[in-house]
Amino acid sequence: MNKKFYQLTAEERLEALGLDESIKAFYACNQSKDSEQLIENYVTDYRLPEGILRNLQVDGQVYQVPMVTEEPSVIAAANNGASITNLGSAFITTQVGEPVLGGQILFDHVDYEELNRFVVDHVDDIFQAAKEAKPSMVSRGDGLEAVQLEDLTDHRAVLNLTVKTGKAMGANAMNTILEAVKMLFSSYEKNIVGAILTNAGHDAVVSVETKLPVAAVGGLEAAKKISALSTFGQVSPDRAVTENKGIFNGLAAVVLATGNDYRAVEAAGHAYASRDGKYRSLSKWMVDETAETLVGKIEMPLNIGVLGGAIAALPTAKKNLELLGNPTVEELKSVMLATGLANNLAALKAVSGRGIQAGHMKMQARTLAVQAGASGADIQTVANRLIKSPRIDQKTAEDILGAIENDTQN
Template sequence: MTKKFYELSPADRVKALSLSPVLEQRFLDQQNLYHQDLVENYLTDFSLPEGMVKDAVVDGQKYQVPLVTEEPSVIAAANNGMRLFRMKGGVKSGEPSHALLGGQIIFNQIKWDELSEFVENHRGEIEEQAQLAKPSLYARGGGIRSINLRKVPGNRASLDLTVETGLAMGANAVNTILEAVKTIFVPYAEQILAAILTNAGHDSVVTVRGQVPVDSLGGLDIAKKIVALSDFAKVDTDRAVTENKGIFNGLSAVVLALGNDWRAVEAAGHAYAARQGLYQSLSTWQLSADEKTLLGELSLPLNIGLVGGGLAGLQQAQDNFKLLGQPTVDEVKKVILAIGLSSNLAALKAITSQGIQAGHMRMQARTLAIQVGARPDEVQWVAERLVAAVRIDEQTAKEILGDLRNHEPKA
């Protein structure tokens, strides 16, 4: 009997695609059989560069922070921003964060008073079912922390459960609890549309703050422009989208390096940015009363896991937690936000001073050098001359590389 595609081994899947011999071999060479059970129809591994922010200081503790990204300037910007924060003791946080994840049982076409009474009469049973569904979570001190029935327009309702998830991000635990709790609502089986976690993160908002000497930014004029640009992003969605993207450049690169769900983090962050009815920047910048210090703050929901999910099968993510110093859940959340705020600072400084393009072009020059075939020992030489050229494009990069090789000593 012919096997279906998903039943084939990873090697046989690649061979079934009739690729060119060179491409087929590349896919085969990059396979990691430990990863074949993490995703469906596994073919091969896709590699992204990993760099780091060295000596990130958060709450007085020094961290070596891994970042995984394909964008050339992200890691340089995050390091630059953190360097500025270190001048005032690094980034600091507020209250300890909470490992809380929400879930919803979603009802359609209900009678509010009847459903509300049903929930009140069954609160104890809801708690009991949750504990039976995830006894190990309760044994570790986790479990349901709140039960709330919420009206939704159009004769709809959401039963919102908040679950303390401990060291795990908690998606599977919350979904398991919701499925168990749903069985209580037999009279409303036809009205239940879904029982599913929410990534909104209302109960998991984290805040970090940093200070920078105005003189280190290039003077008071630059600092005032940063504040004005930050204020602009509070009232203009177009600017806010780009500013938040800059925050996630660094933040999401850390989340990815730690094997966590960067898509959930970004979705929660964007929803939080629109919580007042207008999409705004997630960060806020202002000057101190004496105008000698620039003050920055970043807040957003953050659900991160140290265990569970795909982490067990991602050795590099486990290694990166070790590189980071095996922080607690609370610590790792604040480190992640500190990198986001550092990235934001570096971008705002660049935009309001020499312009963002100067730094981007230096990084782009390296990428172009690689693109036209420069060897590792040639990339920096070609990139430096490309930055100094009138045009930074592929043709110019080819000409510079050709000139280098024409003048190489002959063997």
């Protein structure tokens, strides 16, 4: 009996794909037993580089922050932004989101008033079902906290559940609770479209801010330009998209490094950026009334964890949390937001000043050197010469590398 593709071992899948021997050997040497258990149809590990944001100060504590990203300038920008904020207040948490997650049971073609009476009559049963579904959560003080029926248009309604998740992000626990609660609505079975968590994070909004002397960014005029550029992120959705992308450059790199779900975090962030019907930047920068201080603030929902989920299966994620000093969920949220705001500051300073391209190309030069075939010490040598050349592209990098190799041979 032939096995289905998902039933094969990783080695057997490579054989089944009929790959060129060189590709097959490359995939095979990058396989790991830990990763094989994480996803369907596993064939190999796709590796991304990890770097460190040094000495990020948040709420009086100093962190060495792991960041996983493929973009050359992200970690340099985070370090630049963080070092600037250290000249002022560094980063301060101004709002701590609750460690809660939302879930929904979705009803269609339903009479809201009738359904609402059912919910009111069975609210104790709903809490009991949730408790029995995840008794371990209740024993540590977590579990279902609130139930609310929401009336939507055209005979649609949503039963919203709010679950306190504690140290874990809680996705699997939430879905388990939803399935248990759904069983109570057997008389509405034909009306239930689905039961699933929501990543919106309405009750998990976190805020972090920083205050720094205008001298830290080059003086009052430079600070005013940063503030003016930030304002465009509030009034121009196209500008806001780019600004939020820069924020997530840093924020998502920490989310990924700690084994959390960066897709969920980004989706919640973008939804929050559109909460009033217009897409805006998640950050705001302004010069205060004294004209001596530049104030920056970032605010968005964060549903993350420090245990459970993929973290338990990713050894590097667990070590990265140790590197961070085994932070609480609340501390990690603040570190993530602070990193995003640090990247944001560095980008705004560059764009409103000398322009973003100069700094980007310094980092890109190393990537071009590698693409040209440079290795070892030659990578930096090619990059240094490339930065000084009139054109910064792969062809120029190849020419520079060729010249270096000729000099070595001669």
